[in-house]
Amino acid sequence: MAGGLNMELSNAQRAEVLVRALPYIQKYNGKIIVVKYGGNAMVSDELKNAVMRDIVLLSLIGVKVVLVHGGGPEISETLKSMGKKSEFIGGLRVTDRETANVVQMVLAGKVNKSLVAHIGHIGGRAVGLCGLDAHLIEARVADARLGYVGEITKVDTAPILDLLDKGYIPVISTTGGDADGNIYNINADTAAARIAGALKAENLVLMTDTPGLLRDKDDPATLISTLPVSEAPQLVREGVVSGGMIPKVDCCVEAIRRGVGRVFIVDGRVPHAILIEILTDEGLGTMFV
Numbered sequence: 001m002a003g004g005l006n007m008e009l010s011n012a013q014r015a016e017v018l019v020r021a022l023p024y025i026q027k028y029n030g031k032i033i034v035v036k037y038g039g040n041a042m043v044s045d046e047l048k049n050a051v052m053r054d055i056v057l058l059s060l061i062g063v064k065v066v067l068v069h070g071g072g073p074e075i076s077e078t079l080k081s082m083g084k085k086s087e088f089i090g091g092l093r094v095t096d097r098e099t100a101n102v103v104q105m106v107l108a109g110k111v112n113k114s115l116v117a118h119i120g121h122i123g124g125r126a127v128g129l130c131g132l133d134a135h136l137i138e139a140r141v142a143d144a145r146l147g148y149v150g151e152i153t154k155v156d157t158a159p160i161l162d163l164l165d166k167g168y169i170p171v172i173s174t175t176g177g178d179a180d181g182n183i184y185n186i187n188a189d190t191a192a193a194r195i196a197g198a199l200k201a202e203n204l205v206l207m208t209d210t211p212g213l214l215r216d217k218d219d220p221a222t223l224i225s226t227l228p229v230s231e232a233p234q235l236v237r238e239g240v241v242s243g244g245m246i247p248k249v250d251c252c253v254e255a256i257r258r259g260v261g262r263v264f265i266v267d268g269r270v271p272h273a274i275l276i277e278i279l280t281d282e283g284l285g286t287m288f289v
Contacts, residue, residue, distance in 0.1 A: 021279040028278065029062035031202035032164065034260075036192035037115075038070030039209045039268055047271060048118065051207070054274040055169060056124035063278075064164045067126075067171045068195060070188030071111040078106050091244050092142075092149050095185040100148040100175075103185040104130070107173035115171050126169040131176040132183065134159045137191065139176030139184040150176045150184025152191065155198040193251040197258025204255045205277060206248060207268030212286035213249070215240055226287050229253045252288040263288040 009017075037051060058065050075093070076086045079102055087094040095103065108130035119126035131137025136159055139150030163170045174191035176184040189206060196204040213235070215222035227235075232253050235241045241249050252263040266273045266285035277283050 020281070024279045025061050028058075028202065030064065032064045032066060032199050033058065033203045033205065033278070034066045034068060034192055034196035034199065034201045035205045035207065035274060036068045036070075036188055037207050037268070038072065038188055039207065042069070042071070042268075043073060044269075047269065049122075050271040051268070051274065052115070052118050052124070053122060054272055056119060056122055057275065058278065059124055059167075059169050065169050066160060066164070066195065066199065066201070067115065067169060068188060068192040069107075069111060069115060069171065069173060071107045071173070074111055075103055075106045078102055089143075089145055091247060092146055092187060093185060094146055095148040097148060100183045100185055104132075104175050104183050108132070108175055112171055112173040119169060119171070124169055125167060126171050127163050128171045128173070129159060129163075130173040131186065131191070135177070136160070136172070137174070137176035137186065137194075138178060139186060140178055141184075148182060148184050150186045152176060152186060152194045155194050157195075157198045160195070160199065187247070189248055189251040193255040193260075193263075194258070196255050196260045196263075200259045202261045203278070204252075204260050204263045205274055206252070206263070206265050207273065208248065208265055209267070209269060210245070210265075211267045212265050212284070213241065213245070224286050225283070226289060229256045229288055232288075256288055 035055065042048060055065050055067060079086055112128040116126045116128040129136060135156055137152055138154040139152050142149050142151035160170050174186040174188045176186050192204060211220050211223055213224040213227065214220065215224060232249050236246060248265065255263050264277050264285050264287050266277050270284065273284060277285060
C-alpha cells in the first residue's frame with residue numbers, strides 16, 4: 001500500500017486496494033491508536049508529510065489517533081546554539097533546570113505547534129497538548145544523576161478523551177510536572193507507552209530508525225515479525241536486544257501489560273509505514289502481543 005498508489009495503478013487496482021483495506025477500517029473504526037513519532041521520520045520533510053497524511057487519513061476513516069512526539073535533535077540544536085553541551089546517561093538527556101526550560105520551549109512550542117499546523121494544512125483537525133496541560137502527565141525525579149528527567153507517576157486521560165470525542169487529533173509533547181511546579185523532560189517512548197496504557201488503546205505504534213527487532217542486527221531478513229512479551233527478556237539475555245533498543249522493548253512490554261492490544265515497532269524511514277502496518281495483511285516491523 002505504501003509507494004503503491006501512483007499513476008501506474010489502474011482504477012480497478014485502486015479500488016482493489018481500498019476493498020482489501022475495508023476489514024481493517026471496520027476493525028479500527030472508533031478505536032484508539034497511539035503513534036509515537038520522532039527520529040528520522042521527523043527530520044525528513046518527505047517522511048514527515050507521509051506520516052501526517054497517514055494520521056489524517058486514519059482520523060477521517062474513524063480511527064481515534066493520538067500522536068505523541070519527541071524532538072531530541074531540535075533540543076540538542078537549540079542547546080548548542082546557546083553554547084550548552086548535551087550530555088546523556090543510558091540514552092537519556094541529563095537535564096538541569098535551564099535545559100528543562102529549553103525542552104519545554106522546543107517540544108511544547110516549536111515542534112508541537114509545527115506538527116499541529118502541518119496536520120491542519122492537509123485537512124486534519126489537531127490540538128496540541130503538553131504533559132503540563134490539565135496535569136496530563138505528573139512526574140517525579142527518575143534518577144538524581146539525570147536531574148529533571150521525569151518518571152511518570154500519573155496520566156490523566158480526560159483532556160485526551162475530550163479532544164478525541166470532539167473529532168480532534170491530540171498532539172502531545174512529553175513534558176511533565178509535579179505539585180511543586182517543577183518541569184520534567186520525559187522520554188517519548190516511555191510517555192507513549194504510559195498514555196496508550198491509560199487509554200487502553202487498541203494499538204501503540206513506535207516509529208524508529210530500524211526495520212524492527214532483528215535476530216542479526218546486520219541482516220534485515222532476520223526480522224522478528226511477532227513477539228510474545230514473555231519472550232522479550234530472553235532476547236535481552238541473548239544480546240539480540242541491546243543498547244538503545246532495550247528501553248524501547250521495555251516500553252512495548254509495559255504497554256501490553258497495561259492493557260494495550262498490540263504494540264508495533266515500525267521503520268519510520270518507510271513512507272506510509274503506519275498505513276502498511278494498520279491497513280494491510282502484510283504489515284512490517286515487529287508486533288508485540
